[in-house]
Amino acid sequence: MKKIIAIANDHVGIELKSCVIEHLKKKEFQVIDLGTNSTERTDYPQYGVLVANEVTTGKADLGILICGTGVGISLAANKVHGVRAVVCSDPYTAQLSKQHNDTNILAFGARVIGSEVAKMIIDCWLEARFEGGRHLTRVEQISAIENN
Ligand code: RB5
DSSP states (O other), X not given: OOOEEEEEEOGGGHHHHHHHHHHHHHTTOEEEXXXXXXXXXXXXXXXXXXXXXXXXXXXXXXXXXXESSSHHHHHHHTTSTTOOEEEOSSHHHHHHHHHTTOOOEEEEETXXXXXXXXXXXXXXXXXXXXXXXXXXXXXXXXXXXXXX
């Protein structure tokens, strides 16, 4: 069964999000668009949390976040228990972040990368698989920090 991807962005990410959604739908992923779809200036933390909740409650398998740089919105998402969000500007980091860090949310910046690079990053991330083993031990160590 195709995966469900939750996606959200602030006002800076609207255009790039449309390209991303079109790309994901072509690949037959199911997409949950959590906004914003308004060009009115808004605050990114709420959108980071919307996607984070969707992923950690299992309503979506994975999440994608877009703001100007990808930084603010991923910082917000990473405050939610169980989230491992990564900001990527290159496909290699995206791939390794899944293979070694089991990232469940991918973020990028609409002011940093273009739509073609965004699509490459997404494809590498979605195709990669967590390798487990020694990486699982490390991911578990990260999770343990949340329980301190
Ligand atoms: C909005 O101007 C900008 O600060 C936001 O999109 C993002 O880049 C924050 O990290």
